[in-house]
Amino acid sequence: MNGTLNGSMNGDAIIKLRNIAKSYWRETLEIPVLQGIDFDIPKGGYYALMGPSGSGKTTLLNLIAGIDRPTGGSLEVCGYELNDLDDDELAAWRNAHVGFIFQNYNLIPVLTAFENVELPLLLTPMSRRERRERVEEVLALVNLEDRMLNYPRQLSGGQEQRVAIARAIVGDPDLLVADEPTGALDHQNAEEVLNLMARLNTDMGKTILVVTHDPKAAHHARFQIHLDKGVFDKTVEVNR
Amino acid sequence: MIILGLFGVVFLGYLAWLTWAAIAYPIPLSYNLRSLWQRKVATVSTAGAIALVVGIFVVVLSLAQGLSKAFVSSGRADQAIVMRSNAQFELNSSIDRGQVRILKVHPLVAKDATGPLVSAEVVVIKIFQKSDGADTNVTVRGLEPTGIRMRSQVKLTQGRWFRPGLSEVVVPRKMQLRFTGMELSRILKMGGRDWEVVGVFDGGGSSFDSEIWSDVVDIQQAYKRESFSSVLARLDTPERFKAFKASVDEDKRLKLDAVSEKAYFTELTKSGDPIRILGNLITLILTVGAIFAAMNTMYASVSGRTKEIGTLRAIGFRRREILASFQWESILLCGLGGIVGAFLALFANGIQTGTTSFQTFSDVSFAFTITPVLMLEGVAFSLVMGLVGGFFPAWRASRIPLAEAMKG
Numbered sequence: 001m002n003g004t005l006n007g008s009m010n011g012d013a014i015i016k017l018r019n020i021a022k023s024y025w026r027e028t029l030e031i032p033v034l035q036g037i038d039f040d041i042p043k044g045g046y047y048a049l050m051g052p053s054g055s056g057k058t059t060l061l062n063l064i065a066g067i068d069r070p071t072g073g074s075l076e077v078c079g080y081e082l083n084d085l086d087d088d089e090l091a092a093w094r095n096a097h098v099g100f101i102f103q104n105y106n107l108i109p110v111l112t113a114f115e116n117v118e119l120p121l122l123l124t125p126m127s128r129r130e131r132r133e134r135v136e137e138v139l140a141l142v143n144l145e146d147r148m149l150n151y152p153r154q155l156s157g158g159q160e161q162r163v164a165i166a167r168a169i170v171g172d173p174d175l176l177v178a179d180e181p182t183g184a185l186d187h188q189n190a191e192e193v194l195n196l197m198a199r200l201n202t203d204m205g206k207t208i209l210v211v212t213h214d215p216k217a218a219h220h221a222r223f224q225i226h227l228d229k230g231v232f233d234k235t236v237e238v239n240r
Numbered sequence: 241m242i243i244l245g246l247f248g249v250v251f252l253g254y255l256a257w258l259t260w261a262a263i264a265y266p267i268p269l270s271y272n273l274r275s276l277w278q279r280k281v282a283t284v285s286t287a288g289a290i291a292l293v294v295g296i297f298v299v300v301l302s303l304a305q306g307l308s309k310a311f312v313s314s315g316r317a318d319q320a321i322v323m324r325s326n327a328q329f330e331l332n333s334s335i336d337r338g339q340v341r342i343l344k345v346h347p348l349v350a351k352d353a354t355g356p357l358v359s360a361e362v363v364v365i366k367i368f369q370k371s372d373g374a375d376t377n378v379t380v381r382g383l384e385p386t387g388i389r390m391r392s393q394v395k396l397t398q399g400r401w402f403r404p405g406l407s408e409v410v411v412p413r414k415m416q417l418r419f420t421g422m423e424l425s426r427i428l429k430m431g432g433r434d435w436e437v438v439g440v441f442d443g444g445g446s447s448f449d450s451e452i453w454s455d456v457v458d459i460q461q462a463y464k465r466e467s468f469s470s471v472l473a474r475l476d477t478p479e480r481f482k483a484f485k486a487s488v489d490e491d492k493r494l495k496l497d498a499v500s501e502k503a504y505f506t507e508l509t510k511s512g513d514p515i516r517i518l519g520n521l522i523t524l525i526l527t528v529g530a531i532f533a534a535m536n537t538m539y540a541s542v543s544g545r546t547k548e549i550g551t552l553r554a555i556g557f558r559r560r561e562i563l564a565s566f567q568w569e570s571i572l573l574c575g576l577g578g579i580v581g582a583f584l585a586l587f588a589n590g591i592q593t594g595t596t597s598f599q600t601f602s603d604v605s606f607a608f609t610i611t612p613v614l615m616l617e618g619v620a621f622s623l624v625m626g627l628v629g630g631f632f633p634a635w636r637a638s639r640i641p642l643a644e645a646m647k648g
Binding site: 062067087 | 266267268271274275277278547548550551552553554555556557558559642643646
């Protein structure tokens with residue numbers, strides 16, 4: 001994390017959204033995607049962002065993960081007001097605080113599983129030996145220690161997603177964001193990935209925010225935040 | 241000028257940053273190498289185009305190098321060529337016997353056991369047929385036996401030297417390769433006489449590899465010349481040239497100019513300028529094409545890897561790290577082609593060729609000379625092509641909005 005960044009955690013909330021708005025412009029026409037979003041997510045929470053297509057779930061996830069910027073409102077994540085960070089600071093912040101899990105895994109095809117997982121660590125001051133130990137540790141955690149030297153094309157979809165999860169947690173981030181993490185997996189692999197994410201939440205205390213259409217995936221979360229047409233609808237606690 | 245200077249500063253600054261980025265930035269070069277390997281067809285075709293351009297570039301440079309070597313190795317700093325005042329070349333100079341006699345007893349001229357090291361010489365031009373059937377002018381030099389000894393780079397390789405009064409000639413071995421009817425014992429027709437080829441010499445890559453030699457008096461008689469074209473004089477040391485020149489200038493009986501033999505032949509290297517200009521023009525046109533080929537390949541690569549770029553950015557890599565990575569990929573791609581091209585050019589090394597000198601209006605034989613320095617220049621040239629051709633695609637890769645890149 002860039003040392004010049006100045007952040008502090010406010011209470012237990014790791015994500016604090018205040019009156020968040022996001023619009024896109026098509027020539028002179030403003031297209032609002034999100035309006036007046038307010039909510040907090042506590043540290044260690046497991047939340048699913050739900051809603052119909054076009055409700056703004058992925059846009060909101062992108063704002064929280066520092067991939068996009070809001071057009072209005074205040075956005076404090078992991079103790080940092082993201083609006084105050086410039087592009088470089090935001091990149092450093094993402095590296096230190098956020099792990100990404102994508103629907104299509106987004107592994108770099110020319111890098112091995114080991115090298116893919118190592119990528120976030122290349123931005124840290126860790127030595128080569130420290131990096132190797134850490135990568136081996138997280139690959140063992142996702143049961144892929146015997147697949148370290150395989151390229152993504154040599155892995156199954158489930159294995160690829162587990163490599164992506166290993167890459168997301170290798171830097172020990174506070175927050176994991178996932179966009180339809182089981183969308184490209186069969187039932188069995190989807191279940192494995194969801195169980196793994198649940199373990200990361202319960203055993204390692206990671207805060208997880210998942211965008212999903214899949215009710216089963218959403219059921220693994222402890223709370224569901226529902227959006228509708230770009231506005232906050234409701235928060236539902238999941239009964240197990 | 242100021243704009244060029246500013247451009248130079250920006251270019252060098254960018255180059256320095258890029259060099260530093262290769263060491264300090266975290267995206268490994270192996271990622272770029274493997275990405276190039278993954279797109280084999282595009283990589284091979286672009287690298288092939290670069291190889292072709294670099295090959296031509298190196299061969300053009302080697303032409304100029306070979307020509308320059310031929311002339312520069314012909315002259316010695318301790319020898320002077322004396323010609324008529326204001327005559328720039330031997331062809332338009334004339335020196336009479338009286339002037340030659342004065343020069344032969346000049347106090348600054350070096351002597352050996354046989355006497356003063358001075359050779360009065362005549363140069364004429366004769367048309368001969370090359371092996372490809374084309375006619376070309378060839379320099380025929382009539383010289384004294386001392387003249388042979390004064391050109392230590394010239395070695396007899398076959399037969400014997402010509403004898404005065406017998407209408408005999410010796411020809412360069414390299415000329416035999418490019419002209420017909422120059423073999424030993426063959427008869428050459430010159431100045432209304434038959435001349436027998438009695439010897440073959442090696443001019444050591446100098447411009448003498450382009451001249452036929454015979455006895456000076458025989459040539460004068462055949463071409464009905466009373467005068468000489470030039471006088472070659474050896475001095476004790478190169479430092480004596482200044483005094484020798486001043487003395488020739490001041491001597492009212494001579495009305496001649498002395499030039500250092502080395503400077504004279506260096507001036508003759510300008511005869512390669514048309515080749516150099518034409519070669520550079522061709523290279524420039526091909527270079528523009530190759531840069532666009534590299535640019536096109538890199539644009540396609542960036543376009544096909546938008547999601548990868550988005551992933552790298554999401555993980556925490558900054559825009560400038562993406563810029564440096566793609567810029568290096570382009571440099572690697574072109575550098576690969578450059579190395580292949582530089583080695584391809586080696587096939588031209590040593591091949592004998594010739595051109596017409598616009599100073600002497602005669603053929604100059606020389607060899608393509610590919611040196612390690614020329615090959616390195618070729619590779620450096622390819623790296624510059626990679627730098628220029630890859631900049632805009634790399635810039636684009638670094639500027640794609642992150643949210644857009646994530647969508648692929």
